[in-house]
Amino acid sequence: MNQIRVVIVDDHPVVREGLAGMLASQPDLVIVGQAAGGVEAIALSQQLQPDVILMDLRMPGLDGVAAIEQIKAHRPAANVLVLTTYDSDADIVRAIEAGATGYLLKDTPREELFRAVRAAARGESVLAPAVAARLMTRMRAPAEETLSAREIEVLALVSQGKSNKQIGRSLHISEATVKTHLIHIFDKLGVQDRTAAVTVALERRILTLK
Numbered sequence: 001m002n003q004i005r006v007v008i009v010d011d012h013p014v015v016r017e018g019l020a021g022m023l024a025s026q027p028d029l030v031i032v033g034q035a036a037g038g039v040e041a042i043a044l045s046q047q048l049q050p051d052v053i054l055m056d057l058r059m060p061g062l063d064g065v066a067a068i069e070q071i072k073a074h075r076p077a078a079n080v081l082v083l084t085t086y087d088s089d090a091d092i093v094r095a096i097e098a099g100a101t102g103y104l105l106k107d108t109p110r111e112e113l114f115r116a117v118r119a120a121a122r123g124e125s126v127l128a129p130a131v132a133a134r135l136m137t138r139m140r141a142p143a144e145e146t147l148s149a150r151e152i153e154v155l156a157l158v159s160q161g162k163s164n165k166q167i168g169r170s171l172h173i174s175e176a177t178v179k180t181h182l183i184h185i186f187d188k189l190g191v192q193d194r195t196a197a198v199t200v201a202l203e204r205r206i207l208t209l210k
Contacts, residue, residue: 004121007033007048009041009067010056010083015106019054019083026114038062038070045071045078051121055100057084057091065094072099081120083108087130088208090152096135097149102126134205147188147206154181159198159207 006029010016016034023029032048035041037059045053053071057064068080079101084091087105095103101120104113105128116126127135147155150171157167164178171178186192189200201207 003028003030004052004117005030005032005048005050006117007031007035007041007044007050007053009035009038009053009059009064011036011059015056022110022113023117029114029117038064038067041067042070042074046074049075051079052101052117053078053080054083054117055080057082057086057095065098068095068098068100077123079120079123081116081126083113086208087128087134089134089147089204089206090149090156090208092131092134093149093152103131104128105130147185147201151181151185151188152206154178155185155197155201156207158182158194159201 006023008016008019008023008031010019013036016036020031020034024031032050033044035044039062041053041055042062044050055064055068062070064082064084068082071078071080078099080099082095082100082103083106084103085106092103101123102116102125104116104126108116108128119126153171154167157170162170164175164182168175168178182194182197185197189197191197191200198207
């Protein structure tokens, strides 16, 4: 039996231990490491070369998406399976664009999680049904209604009350570029101002309140 080496990344120790115990109940799944954050996950990916990295998204310090980007930059063949409680368009799009092999929610049944880890180890894309439905809806939406990953990032910072200058500093882009993104966002959402853009984005679940 070929064993699948797994690293678990989550900032909650109880969650990590619970996942480790659950996965270890399968003879072909071996937990070779655990990480509490993105930086540690990158180091373990390089050091242990696991078959699958089970990655939470929202963690203090370096978040899951940033960690996925760096892991894939160092190991393009790495299989990162997102396991999170968040299913907003912003989270899904950012994770998939960063190179995630799959995207599951933490209410995924045990057997489905086992199957997903095995599929991810083979390099197969695995999406929770709710996530797949959201992606399909997004793909079928008229082009003018679909925000890019960067536009979603800008809008998320707008929802936090950030000014254009603060948004530019956070995303390492110019204030003029921020304004351009906002013009495109307003046009795509059919609104005239920042408040309306955030309201519509929340209604459509492009954004979710943290």
